[in-house]
Amino acid sequence: MPDPMTSSPASPKTDLRRADINPDFWYPLAWSKDLKRGKTIGRRFGRFPIALVRPEEGSVFALEDRCAHRQVPLSLGKVSGEAVQCCYHGWAYGRSGRCIDVPYLGKGKLPNGVKTYPCREAGGMIFVFPGDASKAESVPLPPLAQVDNPAFKTRHFSPVVKCHYTFLHENLMDMNHQFLHRRQMGQIKARFLGQDAGENFIEARYSFARTGNQQPLAERLIFGKHHDDPTREQPVEEIVSIRTTYPYQSLKIHDKDGDLIMELFSVYVPNTADGMSTQTFGLLSVLRPKTPFLIDLIWPALGIFTHRIFEEDREIMELEQNAWRELGGDHNVEVFPIVRKLRDLLAANGAAPGTDTTAQAEVSREQPADPVVV
Incomplete structure (x- = not known):
């Protein structure tokens, strides 16, 4: 029998x-600012290409990014009124996904259309519900950090990481990897404080002990200077909570008085058919200091600092993915209990490989009863 402390679940x-x-669930596929009026852009959710369309008037809508005629991406087309026209022959589709015009046919001979996806905008992001559309109204959008709270300033980030999305959940949940960031963070050690878990979530809490006297400038500007005694370990008084509420992830930092001073929201969206590349959408909210305009002065330094940290994470996660590919499967030996539970949570809530769990929209792609010959 395998040792449960040395075998992966x-x-x-x-x-x-x-x-x-x-x-x-609701997944962001683009930032609102990237889709202008009268334009369309193409994105992917795993195996499914999706066109996001912002008409001249009205809200954004999402369609299967394939014209029903020759399968050309609709995201290459032209937005005309409340519809998008395929760039090839000008077939037009409205927000319902139905074909509403073929320029060289009579109105009575229009073919059926393409699949449509429920679509919403929030927090500066365009969300799509790729699954069973009948569930969309009952599934809420996730909490989006403090994006609407004027007491916080929020930055956006959206790097692509060439790995399976589960690696990103594990990376953030396991704060024992701070050794990786020693050049950016100085010498600190994570201390696991406890956990909470439920059917669809798991949370880990940490504090940090600084074992050296190097404190990054960005950290000092945001949290204040930690007065380190080089003769002994000094605790960092902030408490860090990382929570995966499937499929989203958050990180919150509270000060010694229990006040929230930083919050991160992240969601990881597979953007290739094989699921081995992930588009990250993140919101990082930082409490504004009492000194006016100080947050604006330190914002560039914070951006550089967080970018360097993430680049180290990106490199290591892509190395993990490469090892998985070379070894032909998951050979990780996980001993940290919280990550073992996280892996179980991700496996229990995920979909079986290759399962088409997206429900068909009202519009079918089947040929009409009177086939159109073109």
Whole structure:
């Protein structure tokens, strides 16, 4: 019998890196600022290409990014009124996904259309519900850090990481990897304080002890200077909580008085058919200092600092993915209990590999009863 402390919970039959993300949630596919009026852009949710369309008037809508005629991406088309026209022959589709015009046919001979996806905007992001559309109204959008709170300043980030989305959940949840960031963070050690768990979430709490006297400038400007005694370990008084509420992840930092001073929201969206590349959408909210305009002065330094940290994470996660590929599966030996529970949570809530769990929209792609010959 394998030792439970040295074996991974993912068996060969349930390799975590082969599990698809569950589509029955709201996922951002683009930033609102990137889609102008009268334009369309193409994005992917795993195997599914999706066109986001912002008409001259009205809200954004989302369609399958394939014209029903020759399968050309609709995201290359022209927005005309409340519809998008395919760039090839000008077939037009409205927000319902139905074909509403073929320029060289009579109105009575229009073919059926393409799939449509529920679509919303919030927090400066365009969200799509890729799964069973009948569930969209009952599934809430996730809490988006403090993006609407004027007491906080929020920055956006959206790097692509060439790995399965589960690696990103594990990376953030396991604060024991601070050794990786020693050049950016100085010498600190994570101390695990406890956890909470439920059917669809798991949370870990940490504090940090600084074992050296190097404190990064960005950290000092945001949290204040920590007066270190070089003769002994000094605790960092902030408490860090990391929570995966499937499929989203958050990180919150509270000060010694229990006040929230920083919050991170992240969601990881597979952007290739094989699921081995992930588009990250993140919101990082920082409490504004009492000194006016200080946050604006330190904002560039914070951006550089967080970018360097993430680049170190990106490199290591892509190395993990490369090892998985070379070894032909998941050979990780996980001993940290909180990560073992996280892996179980991700496996339990994910979709079986290759399962088409997206429900068909009202509009079918089947040929009409009177086929159109073109």
